[in-house]
Amino acid sequence: MNNILLLTDFTIKSENAHDYALKLFKGQKCNFHLLSVQKFWEYTMDDLMVANPQDDINTALLGDNKASLKETKEQLIKKTLKEDFNFHTLVDYDVFTTAINDAVDSYNIDLIVCGTNGKSDIMESIFSSHTLRIIRNTECPLLAIPEGFKFVNPTNIEYLLDYDDLFDPCGKEPFIRLVKSCQSTIHVMRLNYGFIIESIDYEKEQEAIIKYFHGTPVLYETHIDQEPIAVIEESITRLAIQMQVLSAHKETFMERVFSNSHLSKIVNSAVVPILVLRTCHQ
Structure with a gap:
C-alpha cells in the first residue's frame, strides 16, 4: 500500500x-x-x-x-x-x-x-x-x-549525482520501485564541478549502481568541471529524459546560505518531474 x-x-x-x-x-x-x-x-x-x-x-x-x-x-x-x-x-x-x-x-x-x-x-x-x-x-x-508537464511514462530517468552526493543504496527504495514499475532505463549523470568533497572512484561507483539496480539498464556518464545546469539541460534533450532523480538532506539556515550545492538551481530549472530522495545521514 x-x-x-x-x-x-x-x-x-x-x-x-x-x-x-x-x-x-x-x-x-x-x-x-x-x-x-x-x-x-x-x-x-x-x-x-x-x-x-x-x-x-x-x-x-x-x-x-x-x-x-x-x-x-x-x-x-x-x-x-x-x-x-x-x-x-x-x-x-x-x-x-x-x-x-x-x-x-x-x-x-x-x-x-x-x-x-x-x-x-x-x-x-x-x-x-x-x-x-x-x-x-x-x-x-x-x-x-x-507546471504544465503532462504525464508520460518515465522510461528514461536521469539520476543526478552532484559533487557532494556519493551513491549509497540507503534511501533508494522509492527509486528502485519506480524503475521496476515503469521498466525504465537509468541515465546516471556524475557531476563534479566546483568543490570536491572527497575523491570518487567512478568505476566502482558505476559498478555499485549497476549491482543495486540489477536487471535495469544503467548508463553512466561523468562530467568533470562542466557547468551542471548546462550539462543537465543538454542531456534532457539528447536522452529524451522524462524524470530526474536526486538525493537531498535537510539544511539549516546557515548551511543554505553558505552551501555551494546546485540543488536550488536544479530544482528551479526543472522542466521534467523531479523525484527527491532522502539521504540516510541527515
Whole structure:
C-alpha cells in the first residue's frame, strides 16, 4: 500500500500534479491524502467578524478550504473509478512545512507530491520556493511536477549525482520501485564541478549502481568541471529524459546560505518531474 500526500492550493498547477500522480500509480493500491495548508497569518480580524457567529474559529478559518477539498476529492474519485485508490482530505492552518511534517508522521506518508513553477528570484537562497522549503525541512521523499508537464511514462530517468552526493543504496527504495514499475532505463549523470568533497572512484561507483539496480539498464556518464545546469539541460534533450532523480538532506539556515550545492538551481530549472530522495545521514 502506498500512502501518498497530495498537496493542493486549488490551482491548475496542483491539479496537474494530482493527475500526474494518479497516472503514475495506475494499477497500484494507494491511499491518497489531499492536504490544503491555510496560512494562519492570511486571516485578519475582519475575516472572523464576517463569519457566522455560531461557527467556531476552526470553521471560520477552514470552512472554505474544506468545501474545496471535498469537491477536489469527488473529482479525483470520478477519474479513477476502476483503480484501487482511497482518497482522504486534510486541512490545516499552520506553518507550511510543519503541517506537512505532521501529516507525514500521522499517516505514514511514503511520498509527497506537489506542483512547482520554479523560482528564480535572487532572494530564493534565503527564503526559497515552496518546493525547496519542503525539501529542506522534511525527511520524506518528494515528487515535484513542473507546471504544465503532462504525464508520460518515465522510461528514461536521469539520476543526478552532484559533487557532494556519493551513491549509497540507503534511501533508494522509492527509486528502485519506480524503475521496476515503469521498466525504465537509468541515465546516471556524475557531476563534479566546483568543490570536491572527497575523491570518487567512478568505476566502482558505476559498478555499485549497476549491482543495486540489477536487471535495469544503467548508463553512466561523468562530467568533470562542466557547468551542471548546462550539462543537465543538454542531456534532457539528447536522452529524451522524462524524470530526474536526486538525493537531498535537510539544511539549516546557515548551511543554505553558505552551501555551494546546485540543488536550488536544479530544482528551479526543472522542466521534467523531479523525484527527491532522502539521504540516510541527515
